[in-house]
Amino acid sequence: MPDASSAKPPPAPPDWFAVFAAAPAVAEIANRLGAGDTLSARGVAGSSAVLLAAAVQQRLERPLLLVVAHLDEADEACEELEGLGVDVARLPAMEVLPGETAINLELLTERLTLVRRLDEGGAPSVLVAPIQALMQSVPPATQLETMLRVITPGDTLDVGELAAWLDTGGYRRVDAIEAPGEFAIRGGIVDVAVAGATPCRIDLFGDEVEGLYEIDLDTMGSDRRLPRLELVAATVDQLQSDTDVRPFSDVLPAAAVAMLVEIIELTEQGRSYWDRVADARGILAPPAVFSALQRHLSAVVDVNQFSAGSHPEAAIELPLEALPTFDESASTAVDELVELARETRTIVLCQNAGETQRLGELLTEHGGADAVVRDERYLHRGFVWHADDKTPPLALVPYHELLHRYHTRRRVRRIATSRAMDAFVDLQPGDYVVHRDHGIARFLGLRTLATAREGQTEFLTLEFAKTAKLNVPVAKIDLVQKYIGAFSGTPELSTLGGKRWQKQKEKVSEAVRDLAAEMLRLQAARSSLPGIRFPADTTWQREFEAEFPYQETEDQLAAIAAVKRDMADTQPMDRLVCGDVGFGKTEVAIRAAFKAVMSGKQAAILAPTTVLADQHYHTFRERMSDFPIHIELLSRYRTPAHQRKTVEHLAKGSIDIVIGTHRLISKDIRFKDLGLV
Numbered sequence: 001m002p003d004a005s006s007a008k009p010p011p012a013p014p015d016w017f018a019v020f021a022a023a024p025a026v027a028e029i030a031n032r033l034g035a036g037d038t039l040s041a042r043g044v045a046g047s048s049a050v051l052l053a054a055a056v057q058q059r060l061e062r063p064l065l066l067v068v069a070h071l072d073e074a075d076e077a078c079e080e081l082e083g084l085g086v087d088v089a090r091l092p093a094m095e096v097l098p099g100e101t102a103i104n105l106e107l108l109t110e111r112l113t114l115v116r117r118l119d120e121g122g123a124p125s126v127l128v129a130p131i132q133a134l135m136q137s138v139p140p141a142t143q144l145e146t147m148l149r150v151i152t153p154g155d156t157l158d159v160g161e162l163a164a165w166l167d168t169g170g171y172r173r174v175d176a177i178e179a180p181g182e183f184a185i186r187g188g189i190v191d192v193a194v195a196g197a198t199p200c201r202i203d204l205f206g207d208e209v210e211g212l213y214e215i216d217l218d219t220m221g222s223d224r225r226l227p228r229l230e231l232v233a234a235t236v237d238q239l240q241s242d243t244d245v246r247p248f249s250d251v252l253p254a255a256a257v258a259m260l261v262e263i264i265e266l267t268e269q270g271r272s273y274w275d276r277v278a279d280a281r282g283i284l285a286p287p288a289v290f291s292a293l294q295r296h297l298s299a300v301v302d303v304n305q306f307s308a309g310s311h312p313e314a315a316i317e318l319p320l321e322a323l324p325t326f327d328e329s330a331s332t333a334v335d336e337l338v339e340l341a342r343e344t345r346t347i348v349l350c351q352n353a354g355e356t357q358r359l360g361e362l363l364t365e366h367g368g369a370d371a372v373v374r375d376e377r378y379l380h381r382g383f384v385w386h387a388d389d390k391t392p393p394l395a396l397v398p399y400h401e402l403l404h405r406y407h408t409r410r411r412v413r414r415i416a417t418s419r420a421m422d423a424f425v426d427l428q429p430g431d432y433v434v435h436r437d438h439g440i441a442r443f444l445g446l447r448t449l450a451t452a453r454e455g456q457t458e459f460l461t462l463e464f465a466k467t468a469k470l471n472v473p474v475a476k477i478d479l480v481q482k483y484i485g486a487f488s489g490t491p492e493l494s495t496l497g498g499k500r501w502q503k504q505k506e507k508v509s510e511a512v513r514d515l516a517a518e519m520l521r522l523q524a525a526r527s528s529l530p531g532i533r534f535p536a537d538t539t540w541q542r543e544f545e546a547e548f549p550y551q552e553t554e555d556q557l558a559a560i561a562a563v564k565r566d567m568a569d570t571q572p573m574d575r576l577v578c579g580d581v582g583f584g585k586t587e588v589a590i591r592a593a594f595k596a597v598m599s600g601k602q603a604a605i606l607a608p609t610t611v612l613a614d615q616h617y618h619t620f621r622e623r624m625s626d627f628p629i630h631i632e633l634l635s636r637y638r639t640p641a642h643q644r645k646t647v648e649h650l651a652k653g654s655i656d657i658v659i660g661t662h663r664l665i666s667k668d669i670r671f672k673d674l675g676l677v
Contacts, residue, residue, distance in 0.1 A: 010085040014375055016347050017084060019394060021055035023387045025318050030059035032314075033257045033299040040263075040302050040309025043318035046381035046396075049261045049303050050077045052318075053126055054086050056259065056301075063123040063256040065249075065297070067131060069265040074130045076380040081126055083377035089114055089124040091248065093133035106180055108170075109194075109232040111138070112147055118251045119144070129248070131270045134289045137245035137282040151202065151229045155209045159185060166192070169233020178217065191215060192231065200229050245282045249292040258293045260302040263310055319386035323395065326402050330362070330626040333402055338368030344395040346372050348402065349379040354546020355399045358626055361543075400549075403626050432483035432491055435462060438470065439494025439501035440483060447471070464496040523574070531572035532675050537564075538598045540627065545591060556584040563592050567676075586616065590623050593676060597629055597656045601675025605659040610635045617659045634660035 020026070025041075032039050033056065044052070050066070057064040068074050074090055081088040091114055092107045115138045117123075139147065149165070151157065166183050167173060174182045177193040184191045188204040199215040201222055212229045213222035260266055270286030277283055284292070293300055302309045309315055324340065326333040340346055350356040356374050363369040382401050385394040399405075429445040441462035449471065451457050459471040460480060472480055485491055494501045552560075559577050566573035579585045593603040605620070607613035617633040624631065632646050632655045643663070649655045653672030658664065 010087070011083060011377065013085050014347075014377070016345070016373075016375070016394060016396075017051070017055070019387060019391065020051060020385060021058055023055075023319070023385070025316060026052065026055045027059065028316055029301060030056045033301055034060055036299050037314065038294065038300050038311060039314040039316065040304065040311040041316045041318055042304050042306070042308055043320045044261070044303050044305050045320045045322040046383035047076070047080055047379055048318070048320050048383045048385070049259070050080045051084070052303060053077075053259050054081055054084050056257075057086070057125050060257065062298075063253055064126050065252060065256060065258040065293070066126055066128045067134065067258060067260045067266060067293075068128065069131055069262055069269040071130050071132070073261075074128045074133075077128045079378050080380060081128070083379070087125040089117075089127050091127060091129035091133045093130050094136055109197075112144065112232050113230070115139075115248075115251055116144055116148060118253075121253075123253050123256065127252075131266045131286065131289065132273045134248050134293075135270060135273060135284050135286065136248075137284065138248050138251060140246055147232060149231045149233075151209060151212065151231070152227065153209050153211055156207050157202070157204060157209050158207065159190060159204065162190065166231070166233055171233060177215075192229075194229075194231065200226065202229065247284060247289070247292040247296075249289075249296045252297060254296065254298060256297050258297050258300045260290075260293075260300065262304055263302040264304070264307055321384045321386070323382040323384060323397060323401065326404070328404060330403055331366070333404075334362045334366045334368070337397065337402060338363070338366055338371055340395055340397075341368060341371035344384060344393040346395045346397060347375050348372055348397045348399055349382075350374060350376050350399045351378055351549060352376070352546050354543045354548075358540075358543045358547065359399060362626060405549075405622055405625060432485075433462060434481050434483050435470070435472070436479045436481075438462075438464065438496055439498075439504075440464075440491050441470070441493060443480075444469070446474075463493070465493040465498075466495065468496040470496060526572050526574060529572060531570055532567075532599075532601065533570050534567040534595060534599045534601075534675075536568075537595070541591075541595055541598055544594055544624070544627065548587065550584075552587075553584060555579070556588065559585075559588050560591055563588060564595065567592065567595060573676075586619060590620060593620070593657050594624065594627075594629070596676040599675065601673055602650070602653065602655065602671050603657045603676040604664055604671070604674060605657065606664050606677065607659065607661055610637060610661055613637075613659055613661050620657060620659060629656045630654060631657045631659065634658055634663050636661075636663075 029039070029041060029052070041052075053064055053066045066077060068077060071093060074092075078088050078090045090110070092110050094107055094111070111133075114127075119141050147169070163173065163183070163185060171181055171183050171192070174184055177184050177191045177199055180193050182193045188206075190202040190204070191199065192202070193199045199217060201213045201215050202209060203211040203213065203222070211222075212226040214224045214226060215221070216223050267286050270289065274280075274283070274285055302311075303318075324336070326336050337346065337348070348359055350359060353376065356376050359374055360369065363372055379396055379398045382395070382397045385396070387394065429443060431443050433441055433443045435441055441464045444461040444463050446458055447461055448456055448458050458474045460474065460477065462470045462472060462480070464470065483491060559579075563573070563575060563577070566575055577585055577588055589605065593605065596603045605613075605616055607616055613633060613635045614637055617631065621631050630649075632649070634643060634646050638646065646655065646658070647668055647670075650658055651670040651672060663669075
């Protein structure tokens, strides 16, 4: 991966963390670990185990290994520790079962880079690992050199040898890179889509590396110059072996300590993974993992919620309790938060500026602005910490837990762009195709033929009716498309040179012209009608959008901007937003509906099925839960009495957003001031 020229400085630890770290229970755990004891602690709640790990490490000033039971717990813990300014690293588990041939290059890169960092003595303050990652052995330092390669300007590079190394290590050679794990060679240029990093270009002059650059995939042009490039590649046999491997604990410094979170759950998850393993080479059973940690590290502590742990005689009781459950209503929940602040020092953790500002407004409305402290950093689950009799309890409340706005936190993936040739890549011999001029045929395959003008040339061989064949040069591949029929069955092959295909094309062209004329007529009629010119974004609109828990994609931002431009125009909006499942179309609709409501208008969301309408209803309600917006569902999931009440409130204007199926276009539906559909 390319070197980072500059790193963002870590945030400073908050003042409330100092209170947590200074607590007697934390001091006792740190002192006993420092003395080399093995012990247990009981009473953890919420995300307290992660903060406990940070506090213990701060006191000991030694590397600490935090072991969790689930992969997503490791991701959550890393983000929480980063928010505290802790130097943290994650040991990822290879998320394919041993025995399979697929290698996730991004995870492999992260894993082996961390192993080399530890071999070189660069241990992070806290290292987070799911139990599955510890069960997977790591290669020794000598073999690591064959899996990691560093390239710098001025190096001598054998392109053929590099291509073979990349191919063996899981990379795929393509004509032009698009996705991680691909590489392309064009003369003296080698492009590599490095897993987990920006795609890079190696510029060669002969066998000498003349320059290293980042690549802009949109233009395929060279971008920022790089001082070095680090590549990772490995085979399955290298990763799965009983001989040339070592437990990960052997890589850690001997002075390091380990904290095991929920020892029973760790054992169960480890056993479940062990039972699914098809090839156990290089895999340690859970007892072997725990034994290796005890043997190699200076001390181990397991922390649990209810159980006394593996050492009940040495268990420490933690002064922790879970947060109270807040009401589903945002208004009532804030009142309960203010009440909690009268008895504790209450900190609400917000993920972004939008949440922080919105919380301030809610607290001002409910008289708690001075009682509750707002802090902008991430905490997955809150808890209450009772330090001692002299210090008031510390309540840490995540904003999303206060308002019941939990989200699955996903890693950002790059979505590969498509090119014109992509539709043809999946074509296999025997597939039906459509030739633009001759009609439906069967694709027989590619063949090379000698031509008088161009010599050896590659052709697509197509078979038409009566076994007539046509060879199409690959240079004219745009004339051929894969057949996509609107019915199930085998299409009839066209006759090469016949007139039927031309008549079909003319008939379709006439139908398309009629459809286009009708659409133009409707568009002209709509354009002549006056539209609603919505005003600029309000403060609440900006706060609402800032609360979105994910990073918007470029296409998503472009769609949102286009919709807002349409809504600000004097003509009615008529826009289609297209995208695959999970690409963020719903968020575009949510922001448009919110903007309409902020302008005093009603919005109607029409869904094709009852199930989808119900899903959108819950999504809209959760997303807008801390704003005074009335959302209702109108579908067969509602009783007739409830539907009649909803229809009445729609007509009165007391419902801001209604979500439903075709029931929304019934004759009895009346809106007081509909602004968006």
